[in-house]
Amino acid sequence: MPALLRAAHGGPTLAVTVLALLLGVAADLTPGRLVLVGLAVLAGQLSVGWSNDLIDLPRDRAVGRTDKPIPAGQVGERTVRLACAAAVVAVVPLSLACGLTAGAVHLAVVASAWSYNLGLKATVWSWVPYAFSFGILTVFVSLAGPLGEPPQWWVPTAGALLGVGAHLVNVLPDLADDAATGVHGLPHRLGPRLLPVAATVVLVLGTLVVVLGAGLTRATLVALVVVALLALVALTGRGRAPFLAAIGIALVDVVLLVVG
CATH class of the missing domain: 1.20.120 (Four Helix Bundle (Hemerythrin (Met), subunit A))
Incomplete structure (x- = not known):
């Protein structure tokens, strides 16, 4: 389990989830809605982290990245694939449970982060998914709030x-x-x-x-x-x-x- 969490980039995953929760507290989300927002963001970030390590696996093996769990043999590739698939499946209903509009916005956040993993990271546009995802994350949390309005x-x-x-x-x-x-x-x-x-x-x-x-x-x-x-x-x-x-x-x- 520790190796599986490290493969999900636990630090950034936790940081983004905590940021969303803090934004939710500031937006006066109800406890129930705050939990949904936190779980949705956590699932999305887990999928992003695991997909990053899976997509980067050939590169990591090529440069001998023994500091990363999969190439180091600390967790199996199949295990990470199953965990990533589960996170992808979970993020859809969890996001939509925060409201249809808010949920669609959050799914766009996750898709943007995946676009970085899938190729934009190697281009001059590598900054775009970060700008979009972090910026629109604040919109998601605000839309999930009691007023359902953008910030x-x-x-x-x-x-x-x-x-x-x-x-x-x-x-x-x-x-x-x-x-x-x-x-x-x-x-x-x-x-x-x-x-x-x-x-x-x-x-x-x-x-x-x-x-x-x-x-x-x-x-x-x-x-x-x-x-x-x-x-x-x-x-x-x-x-x-x-x-x-x-x-x-x-x-x-x-x-x-x-x-x-």
């Missing part, structure tokens, strides 16, 4: 920028292995020197969008100061400092998005 413009806009920033930061550790197997998405084309700068710029833009939409308050002012300091570290630091600073900005953006 204000700045919420999905900030979500999209957060998604692109997360994409740029997330790919950084795998640049060498991806390049060796022919994956040349936007982060790979930017390269290790420009990538932290691009991620920082995108994430800071996300912060500014939230502040513009939510208004300048004491909380958003503090957030701006923190983000400015983290951006300075991200742009001038050495070693892992830029990477960690970019993650810090992303976390601030998540908080602002939820409480904004």
